[in-house]
Amino acid sequence: MTADIIPHTSIEAHQPSWQEELAAAIRNPAELLERLEINPTQLDASPVAQQAWSLRVPLPYVQRMKKGDIDDPLLKQVLPLGAEMLTAPGFSSDPLGEEDANPIPGVVHKYHGRALLIISPACAIHCRYCFRRHFPYEDNTLGRKEWQTALDYLARDESISEVIYSGGDPLAANDNFLLWITEQIAAIPHIKRLRIHTRLPLVIPSRIDPGCLHWMTATRLKVVMVWHINHPNEIDQAVSQAAQRLKRHGIELLNQSVLLHQINDSSATLVALSEQLFETGIMPYYIHRLDKVAGAAHFNVSDAKIQQLQRELLTLLPGYLVPKFVYEQAAAPSKQPLSLLIKADS
Ligand SMILES: *Cc1c(COP(=O)(O)O)cnc(C)c1O
Ligand code: SF4
Numbered sequence: 001m002t003a004d005i006i007p008h009t010s011i012e013a014h015q016p017s018w019q020e021e022l023a024a025a026i027r028n029p030a031e032l033l034e035r036l037e038i039n040p041t042q043l044d045a046s047p048v049a050q051q052a053w054s055l056r057v058p059l060p061y062v063q064r065m066k067k068g069d070i071d072d073p074l075l076k077q078v079l080p081l082g083a084e085m086l087t088a089p090g091f092s093s094d095p096l097g098e099e100d101a102n103p104i105p106g107v108v109h110k111y112h113g114r115a116l117l118i119i120s121p122a123c124a125i126h127c128r129y130c131f132r133r134h135f136p137y138e139d140n141t142l143g144r145k146e147w148q149t150a151l152d153y154l155a156r157d158e159s160i161s162e163v164i165y166s167g168g169d170p171l172a173a174n175d176n177f178l179l180w181i182t183e184q185i186a187a188i189p190h191i192k193r194l195r196i197h198t199r200l201p202l203v204i205p206s207r208i209d210p211g212c213l214h215w216m217t218a219t220r221l222k223v224v225m226v227w228h229i230n231h232p233n234e235i236d237q238a239v240s241q242a243a244q245r246l247k248r249h250g251i252e253l254l255n256q257s258v259l260l261h262q263i264n265d266s267s268a269t270l271v272a273l274s275e276q277l278f279e280t281g282i283m284p285y286y287i288h289r290l291d292k293v294a295g296a297a298h299f300n301v302s303d304a305k306i307q308q309l310q311r312e313l314l315t316l317l318p319g320y321l322v323p324k325f326v327y328e329q330a331a332a333p334s335k336q337p338l339s340l341l342i343k344a345d346s
Pocket of ligand 1: 116
């Protein structure tokens with residue numbers, strides 16, 4: 001991190017850099033609840049869950065939570081709860097089989113034409129339902145020499161036309177590195193598109209600063225950013241402004257969500273989310289069934305409920321604002337449409 005190179009000219013006018021906002025993220029559940037004026041006895045906050053996968057939530061995101069509301073849909077995405085310690089049949093630590101699709105450190109190549117790079121193991125926010133909470137990140141923290149091996153892999157396989165920056169969160173990496181790796185990728189002739197899967201501009205909108213816009217625009221690659229927004233309350237004015245900055249620079253903006261029990265599993269919430277995304281300049285892309293990762297069973301939405309939501313959204317929204325309902329299956333050659341799953345199951 002390079003927080004120390006940010007010039008401080010005036011204390012009063014000082015806008016924190018994204019690195020400072022990241023460093024100031026709340027990591028202590030008691031502190032989070034205190035800020036939200038919630039009595040800890042009202043919730044099953046769990047020190048054991050906190051120890052297994054610690055709380056991390058930046059202040060710009062906390063500011064969008066409602067004070068005193070234990071059911072706040074943003075709070076529920078980040079607070080470590082006792083329910084995470086329950087085991088459930090079918091929920092495992094590597095539900096997507098990514099450890100097997102990891103031929104070279106830093107590369108996940110499961111689908112035709114698209115290869116995913118683990119750009120940064122860190123995230124700005126720890127989402128409790130995340131399928132990567134058990135991913136062996138340590139083995140995927142690469143030095144420049146190992147990046148060269150990953151780049152050689154991309155250069156050798158001419159079927160790869162799109163590189164996806166993922167993680168962790170790729171935008172947790174610094175812009176010097178991102179500029180370097182993007183230049184290396186743009187030097188591979190068969191790669192046409194760069195996709196960035198990130199939550200960082202949502203939780204810390206100041207991440208979309210001139211340094212970030214520089215490497216995204218100083219490339220011949222067509223750049224697509226896929227946001228991860230689950231609830232309309234996550235979008236405030238700063239988020240909207242970050243999206244506008246990206247759009248003005250020609251970046252395509254898409255969104256993926258995860259269906260989460262008692263967070264966004266109602267058609268009213270999902271309709272509001274799609275409409276709010278469109279207002280913000282972001283097109284709904286995917287809505288994922290939860291990956292069956294150990295510790296996240298309490299977020300699961302039943303297949304019958306998913307089918308009902310899908311029908312309701314098709315009725316209530318214009319077609320272009322209905323996200324594709326999908327799930328991920330280990331070893332499958334693409335995301336799977338959920339309607340097929342329901343047919344197969346019933
Ligand atoms: C989701 C995913 C992709 C991208 O899939 P799209 O359907 O193109 O959005 C690529 N690689 C991996 C490993 C993925 O999990
Ligand atoms: S990878 Fe994405 S969903 Fe998972 S913890 Fe990081 S930001 Fe959240």
